Amino acid sequence: MVSSGRYSRSTPRWRRVRDLPRFIVLAVLAVIFLAPLYWMLSTSFKPEAETISIPVQWIPKNPTLENYNEIINSPDGKLLRWTWNSLFTAFAFTFVHVTLCVLAAYPLSRMRFKGREIWFWFILSSMMVPGIVTLIPTYIMMLQFNWIDTYHALIWPGVAGGFGVFLLRQFFSTLPRELEEAARMDGANSLQILLFVILPLSVPVLVTLGVFSFMGSWNNYVWPLYVATSPDMQTLPVGLTSFSQRYVTEYGKLMAGTALAAIPVLVAYLLAQRYLEQGIALTGMKE
Amino acid sequence: MTRASDWSPRRGRLFALNDSNPLVPYLYLLPHAAFFLVFTVYPVGYGLWVSFHRWDLLSDQQEFVGLTFYRNLFDPSTPQSQFFWKSLINTTLFTLISTPLLVGAALGLAVLLYRPIFGRAVFRAIFFMPGILSVSVMGILWRWMFDNQSGLVNVIRQEFWGLPVIQFLTTEGWAWVPIIVGTVWWTVGFNMTLYLAALGGISHSVYEAADIDGAGPWAKFRHITVPLLAPTTLFITVTTVLASFQLFGQSQVITNGGPARSTQSVIMYITEEAFGNYQLSSASAMAFVFGALMLVFTVIQFRLMVKDLNTSRER
Numbered sequence: 285m286v287s288s289g290r291y292s293r294s295t296p297r298w299r300r301v302r303d304l305p306r307f308i309v310l311a312v313l314a315v316i317f318l319a320p321l322y323w324m325l326s327t328s329f330k331p332e333a334e335t336i337s338i339p340v341q342w343i344p345k346n347p348t349l350e351n352y353n354e355i356i357n358s359p360d361g362k363l364l365r366w367t368w369n370s371l372f373t374a375f376a377f378t379f380v381h382v383t384l385c386v387l388a389a390y391p392l393s394r395m396r397f398k399g400r401e402i403w404f405w406f407i408l409s410s411m412m413v414p415g416i417v418t419l420i421p422t423y424i425m426m427l428q429f430n431w432i433d434t435y436h437a438l439i440w441p442g443v444a445g446g447f448g449v450f451l452l453r454q455f456f457s458t459l460p461r462e463l464e465e466a467a468r469m470d471g472a473n474s475l476q477i478l479l480f481v482i483l484p485l486s487v488p489v490l491v492t493l494g495v496f497s498f499m500g501s502w503n504n505y506v507w508p509l510y511v512a513t514s515p516d517m518q519t520l521p522v523g524l525t526s527f528s529q530r531y532v533t534e535y536g537k538l539m540a541g542t543a544l545a546a547i548p549v550l551v552a553y554l555l556a557q558r559y560l561e562q563g564i565a566l567t568g569m570k571e
Numbered sequence: 572m573t574r575a576s577d578w579s580p581r582r583g584r585l586f587a588l589n590d591s592n593p594l595v596p597y598l599y600l601l602p603h604a605a606f607f608l609v610f611t612v613y614p615v616g617y618g619l620w621v622s623f624h625r626w627d628l629l630s631d632q633q634e635f636v637g638l639t640f641y642r643n644l645f646d647p648s649t650p651q652s653q654f655f656w657k658s659l660i661n662t663t664l665f666t667l668i669s670t671p672l673l674v675g676a677a678l679g680l681a682v683l684l685y686r687p688i689f690g691r692a693v694f695r696a697i698f699f700m701p702g703i704l705s706v707s708v709m710g711i712l713w714r715w716m717f718d719n720q721s722g723l724v725n726v727i728r729q730e731f732w733g734l735p736v737i738q739f740l741t742t743e744g745w746a747w748v749p750i751i752v753g754t755v756w757w758t759v760g761f762n763m764t765l766y767l768a769a770l771g772g773i774s775h776s777v778y779e780a781a782d783i784d785g786a787g788p789w790a791k792f793r794h795i796t797v798p799l800l801a802p803t804t805l806f807i808t809v810t811t812v813l814a815s816f817q818l819f820g821q822s823q824v825i826t827n828g829g830p831a832r833s834t835q836s837v838i839m840y841i842t843e844e845a846f847g848n849y850q851l852s853s854a855s856a857m858a859f860v861f862g863a864l865m866l867v868f869t870v871i872q873f874r875l876m877v878k879d880l881n882t883s884r885e886r
Binding site for chain 1: 593595606612613617680688690694701703705706708712714716723764767817841854858870873876
């Protein structure tokens with residue numbers, strides 16, 4: 285994808301020297317980009333008095349885990365509970381969303397039936413509806429279903445996405461027909477073809493959609509803010525905001541809470557980096 | 572293909588998953604269609620219905636008021652009209668400032684990172700990483716970076732340059748700085764990744780031809796890279812404009828819309844009207860007016876995606 289040779293020991297000296305200014309610019313930018321994250325971590329290990337001391341303490345003088353200890357054990361922190369809510373919601377949402385999109389994209393890309401094009405364009409055109417338009421009516425529906433403050437409200441309303449169907453249909457359409465026909469000769473039915481022929485060939489796009497769905501749910505803010513309001517049902521992004529209003533002047537604790545919420549995603553990102561960036565490239569490619 | 576009829580002799584079995592059953596495609600579509608109709612199609616109509624009535628959470632009977640709530644939005648004497656348009660101007664201001672930064676900086680980073688360089692993968696990860704944080708983590712972080720007393724930005728300004736403290740979070744105008752800086756930090760890596768993918772698609776031979784003609788780096792960037800990236804730039808600009816108009820979390824967490832509603836975004840005001848004032852009908856009307864304005868950008872994005880669809884079909 286993005287490559288035209290790698291940097292290695294054999295790279296000629298003249299190229300290293302020529303690239304030096306570019307490297308310095310990148311290094312400076314990288315330091316600026318990392319500074320807020322470093323500052324968050326550094327502060328989270330400082331005793332409260334040190335957090336606002338001047339001159340700035342770049343490295344904690346008396347590092348302590350007290351902030352982490354307090355926010356994890358504090359009766360009104362509930363950070364672990366919010367993490368669980370976010371994790372459960374994101375996994376459940378991703379599973380249902382990807383499954384529904386696979387099932388819908390399969391006939392839309394590989395079967396002939398009446399109304400196929402119309403239905404596909406109908407689903408596609410739903411992507412033109414801005415989220416704010418359905419926010420309030422869906423909220424009223426949640427009230428009517430008695431789903432406020434339940435996982436149902438967090439999971440179900442977004443599972444039938446237009447984008448997922450679009451992405452998968454695009455990919456499924458590119459797979460060669462011959463494979464499918466060979467399986468059919470062997471007596472496979474359409475479900476077996478989907479499970480044993482199509483899906484194994486679609487792992488990259490499934491991972492892409494999965495990662496996107498997970499991140500979308502994990503970082504969702506507006507919807508959970510209004511449908512999951514009790515402290516026990518809040519998700520991490522929402523809970524963290526209420527937490528930050530409580531500890532607004534206790535920077536050590538505030539940053540420890542923020543770090544606890546950030547570290548799992550940062551680690552997950554480093555593990556999934558390749559897929560994530562490929563996925564973005566895949567979904568945004570214009571040529 | 573002739574053999575196909577041999578292994579599917581029992582035509583018409585309604586739950587048989589083979590080609591003989593005309594219902595099979597619809598069975599696969601059904602689960603998605605059910606949720607799609609209930610949670611996407613129906614709410615659009617229902618929202619319209621709500622906006623034509625005076626929706627009362629405590630009552631079964633909703634009074635029909637027609638276009639009243641829409642008319643209120645265009646009647647300057649109502650508070651709804653004042654706050655709605657003010658928040659729309661705020662959001663437009665944010666979009667006008669942040670979009671060029673998010674497109675330009677992303678292009679800059681991508682060009683810096685495209686050719687191989689020591690530590691390229693690490694740099695890419697560093698620039699992309701902030702984007703995976705949730706909006707509240709990002710907001711809390713930048714609210715604190717720009718804190719009046721102990722925020723890193725003011726502390727550095729004072730300690731290193733002896734400049735006076737700027738009350739970023741509580742001064743009209745300045746309050747946009749933390750929101751915009753935070754947003755650029757948070758999302759520029761995403762656009763950068765799109766640009767990197769597009770740069771990968773430009774053939775080397777174009778640059779080699781330019782080399783023969785004696786073009787310098789700037790001339791190559793100006794006359795080859797920029798024009799060839801134009802479709803990507805259009806796509807990134809449209810998606811960024813759309814995303815910027817959805818501004819919510821950053822304002823909510825960093826400034827809470829203040830001071831004096833100067834950083835309140837449209838989505839923030841609509842949700843305040845709906846869930847703070849319980850004016851669900853008024854808020855629905857705003858959502859439709861705002862949605863109609865957004866439709867222009869959404870249609871452009873949609874067309875760009877459909878162009879993509881048609882190119883891949885021809886392959």
